[in-house]
Amino acid sequence: MDEFQFIKHIEQNFYRQSTIRKGTGDDAAVFTQNYQETVVAKDMLVENVHFSRKTMEPFHIGYKGLAANISDLAAMGASPAFYLVGISIPPNWSIKEIEDIYNGFKAISNHYGMDLIGGDTVSGNELVLSVTVIGFVNKNRIRYRHLAKDGDVVFVTGHLGDSQAGLHLLTSATSMERFNDVDYFIHRHRMPTPRVKFSKAIETIPRVSLNDISDGLASEANEIAEASQVDIIIFDKKIPSHPSYNQFPLNDQKKWKYFGGEDFELLGTVSPSDWSKLEEAARISDTRLSKIGYVSDKKDRSGRVYLERTGQSRIQLKKEGYNHLSR
Numbered sequence: 646m647d648e649f650q651f652i653k654h655i656e657q658n659f660y661r662q663s664t665i666r667k668g669t670g671d672d673a674a675v676f677t678q679n680y681q682e683t684v685v686a687k688d689m690l691v692e693n694v695h696f697s698r699k700t701m702e703p704f705h706i707g708y709k710g711l712a713a714n715i716s717d718l719a720a721m722g723a724s725p726a727f728y729l730v731g732i733s734i735p736p737n738w739s740i741k742e743i744e745d746i747y748n749g750f751k752a753i754s755n756h757y758g759m760d761l762i763g764g765d766t767v768s769g770n771e772l773v774l775s776v777t778v779i780g781f782v783n784k785n786r787i788r789y790r791h792l793a794k795d796g797d798v799v800f801v802t803g804h805l806g807d808s809q810a811g812l813h814l815l816t817s818a819t820s821m822e823r824f825n826d827v828d829y830f831i832h833r834h835r836m837p838t839p840r841v842k843f844s845k846a847i848e849t850i851p852r853v854s855l856n857d858i859s860d861g862l863a864s865e866a867n868e869i870a871e872a873s874q875v876d877i878i879i880f881d882k883k884i885p886s887h888p889s890y891n892q893f894p895l896n897d898q899k900k901w902k903y904f905g906g907e908d909f910e911l912l913g914t915v916s917p918s919d920w921s922k923l924e925e926a927a928r929i930s931d932t933r934l935s936k937i938g939y940v941s942d943k944k945d946r947s948g949r950v951y952l953e954r955t956g957q958s959r960i961q962l963k964k965e966g967y968n969h970l971s972r
């Protein structure tokens with residue numbers, strides 16, 4: 646199969662989005678849009694950085710590559726519509742394996758009614774995916790990070806630390822039989838759920854600041870605090886974790902839930918007067934929701950995040966976490 650046959654092979658034969666005028670098959674894609682805001686994001690997945698052939702099957706690579714991108718749309722309040730895929734294919738990957746990556750894309754794109762409308766195919770030494778997603782959101786419902794205000798409630802969806810726990814189970818030398826809920830943690834690592842349902846369910850709330858957790862809670866909370874120029878206080882004991890999470894070494898538990906990343910949960914802030922609406926949205930979207938802290942209303946704020954631990958002094962939670970260029 647050559648490059649052009651490959652493209653023919655992965656093209657969709659019908660489109661779900663009615664706004665599409667031209668998908669794949671010309672020099673570029675064309676879609677029409679009139680009243681909503683268009684939201685665009687790109688995230689890459691690189692062999693031996695984001696995954697190894699030991700930790701992920703090809704299907705998972707495609708699934709997670711698109712899930713990470715959809716998560717950024719959810720973090721802006723946008724509904725996913727389109728995606729484009731740049732792929733560099735090494736000679737030692739079979740066409741069957743590449744097809745399975747695309748089966749991963751198809752599985753999750755199907756779920757959100759998304760269409761593949763373009764991309765690029767090249768050969769290379771390592772498998773690299775560069776995915777671009779496009780979504781839409783109503784003008785006054787964009788969930789910028791800079792929207793946090795004094796006195797807001799700080800919340801997070803789901804459980805934190807699961808993804809790195811899953812990676813640990815996949816890579817550590819100790820036998821998996823020693824652990825409970827192995828399949829759960831591995832699934833959370835390989836096939837994370839972007840919180841689109843929750844993001845749509847909170848549409849009735851006028852102001853929410855939101856960030857998705859790709860680099861860890863500490864990093865993402867600092868991004869909200871810096872962008873909004875507020876101080877955030879987080880309660881250590883309120884961080885939600887899976888009932889079996891306490892089976893891992895204490896140090897790892899702490900490391901993964903604050904600095905691990907790849908959980909793709911949503912972290913945000915909302916006015917206390919809208920908290921009950923948020924709870925209702927969590928209920929109807931079947932999403933776990935936890936109140937984990939608050940935005941300080943003191944005057945001397947500096948865009949920092951602090952961690953409150955029972956019986957111990959308050960410490961600053963620095964912007965540490967997964968960082969590609971920390972060298």
Ligand SMILES: Nc1ncnc2c1ncn2[C@@H]1O[C@H](COP(=O)(O)OP(=O)(O)OP(=O)(O)O)[C@@H](O)[C@H]1O
Pocket residue numbers: 687688713717859860
């Ligand atoms: N190489 C680049 N060129 C142009 N803009 C970039 C580049 N890398 C990142 N950005 C932009 O910087 C901002 C922050 O990107 P970042 O990747 O940190 O956010 P994210 O996608 O939410 O996190 P993550 O990649 O950890 O999932 C975004 O606006 C992004 O588009």
Ligand SMILES: Cc1ncc(C[n+]2csc(CCOP(=O)(O)O)c2C)c(N)n1
Pocket residue numbers: 688689693694695696697700713812859860905906907967
């Ligand atoms: C084999 C293997 N080794 C390490 C990791 C951990 N990891 C890689 S990228 C990342 C943060 C998010 O990246 P980005 O900022 O690009 O979204 C994390 C936690 C992994 N998943 N697989």
Ligand SMILES: [Mg+2]
Pocket residue numbers: 687688689
């Ligand atoms: Mg990114």
Ligand SMILES: [Mg+2]
Pocket residue numbers: 716717720856857858859
């Ligand atoms: Mg993000």
Ligand SMILES: [Mg+2]
Pocket residue numbers: 859860967
């Ligand atoms: Mg990152």
